[in-house]
Structures are given as C-alpha cells and as structure tokens.
Amino acid sequence: MIIGPNAVILGYVLRSIPNSDFGMKTFDGRLRLQKLIYMVEAFGVYLGYDFSWYLRGPYCTNLARTGFELEQIMKDIPADARARFLDKSKQSQFDRCVKFIRSIMDSPQDLARLEIAASIHLLAQNSHIAKKDIFSRVVAKIPGGTSNRAELLDMCENMWNMLSETLRLPSREDNLPDSGGLAPKPPRSSFRLEKSPESIDAIKNAMIGREQYGDAAIAVTLKDLHEHSMDLEPNDRPAFERRPNEIEQLVPDSTQDELITRVLRQYG
Numbered sequence: 001m002i003i004g005p006n007a008v009i010l011g012y013v014l015r016s017i018p019n020s021d022f023g024m025k026t027f028d029g030r031l032r033l034q035k036l037i038y039m040v041e042a043f044g045v046y047l048g049y050d051f052s053w054y055l056r057g058p059y060c061t062n063l064a065r066t067g068f069e070l071e072q073i074m075k076d077i078p079a080d081a082r083a084r085f086l087d088k089s090k091q092s093q094f095d096r097c098v099k100f101i102r103s104i105m106d107s108p109q110d111l112a113r114l115e116i117a118a119s120i121h122l123l124a125q126n127s128h129i130a131k132k133d134i135f136s137r138v139v140a141k142i143p144g145g146t147s148n149r150a151e152l153l154d155m156c157e158n159m160w161n162m163l164s165e166t167l168r169l170p171s172r173e174d175n176l177p178d179s180g181g182l183a184p185k186p187p188r189s190s191f192r193l194e195k196s197p198e199s200i201d202a203i204k205n206a207m208i209g210r211e212q213y214g215d216a217a218i219a220v221t222l223k224d225l226h227e228h229s230m231d232l233e234p235n236d237r238p239a240f241e242r243r244p245n246e247i248e249q250l251v252p253d254s255t256q257d258e259l260i261t262r263v264l265r266q267y268g
Helices: 005-015 027-042 061-071 088-104 112-126 131-141 149-167 200-209 213-227 254-267
Strands: 052-054 057-059
Touching: 005 027, 005 061, 005 254, 027 057, 027 061, 027 088, 027 112, 027 213, 052 112, 057 061, 057 112, 061 213, 088 112, 088 149, 112 131, 112 149, 131 149, 200 213
Parallel strands: none
Antiparallel strands: 052 057
C-alpha cells in the first residue's frame, strides 16, 4: 500500500487543531506536525506514533512518512473535517488538548511555546533529571537559545506550570543531579554529516515521485540534521509504547470513509 488510511486520519486530526497549518515543505511545517501530534498523544489520545528525543525534541520518523503521504491528498480533506471519538473520555481528552494548543499558539508560526511544551513533557515523563536541567536541555535545542536564554527559561517555567495544571507532570527537585540522558545507557557512537548531498531536495522529490515516502522522510531528516549542525545518534526509547491505537475509536464519517476507500483503491 502506497498511501495508507492513516494519512487520511492524520488529516482529519489536524483539521481539528487550531493553527495546525499542515505542510511538509519547510522545516517549521515539519516541526509543527511533530509537536502537535506529540501533544495529542501526551493528552492521552494515542494515534500510533512513538516519539523519541531527537533534533528538536520529540520526533517520530513514522509520522514524517505519514506526513509525506498526507501531503499528496490533503486537498481532498474537507476544510470543516473533524476527528471525533466514540469514547467520550477520549473525546474529552482530545478536546482538552485542542484547548491547550489554542492557549499557547496565536498563529501557525507561533512555534516556540509549542516546541517547549512538547520537549518539557517528553523529558519530564522519560527522565529523572531536575527541572532546571530539563529547561537547560530544552533551551540548548532551540537555535539562538544562548543569546535569548533568560527569556526562554521564563517561557519554560510558565510552560511547566501550565503542563503541571493540565497533565500533572511528575514533581522535580532542583537539586537532583542530571542523569545525562533520558535513561541510563552506555556511551554511544555518533557522527555528524560533514556534507549534505547537493541534490537532497531532488532526491526527496524523486522518492516521493516513486512513492517511497519512508525514504523521503529519512532524506529530509538528514537534510535537517546537516543544516542545524546536529550530531546523528541512535534514538532513545519511545515516549509512548504498547498503547491501544485510538484511531479505531473514531466516529464513522462518510466523507472520511469514502476518501479512505478511494485511497485504497487508487494506491493499494
């Protein structure tokens, strides 16, 4: 199957979220997708994407692949499409997430607080490091963070308080030592991309043309790593594991079902 039904579901979810402004052509567009879906899952609505700490906080390669699939059919998803869940508790959790995102984003370009919220939540849930060290790690991931450190740290503190009120973050003592990672682990080798292939965008487009969306996601990830001068390391363990996929609990929608059927017939 070339474009799967999950791409349609992802489109419906994004249509339900304010300031989602889906797009895969820019780094900010890809970052926004990753952080929005991470927050949906953080609020308890698991969509099948497992995130780990990466270039700019939570990242899922499978989500990037689905995003490239969605890019091919997003125009077919109605502007008023909404993801609704049969389970009232899941609908409530999703609505709470939408409300939270609306409160921290004034526009699709307002990404700083979204990125900080997702990054803080992942580190708080998957590490035992002190709050101040979590903040330092989050700020270090943001370009220009050192020159704007005080403002970003204030933003981290405000976001920690907001997340604590809505998602009950684990308590943290500032005098706890930094464990040096998300979990104890032996030293791992890493490498930096010394040179980005000149034609990586052409490679990406060729992969999409051949409907190899997984390879396209990897190509773009390598490009982002090179442009941000980041080391490439093996991913840490996923932030979400072995949970029921809530997309099976979506309320039936005739337009959605017709689009899924058309996608399967056209590409299956």
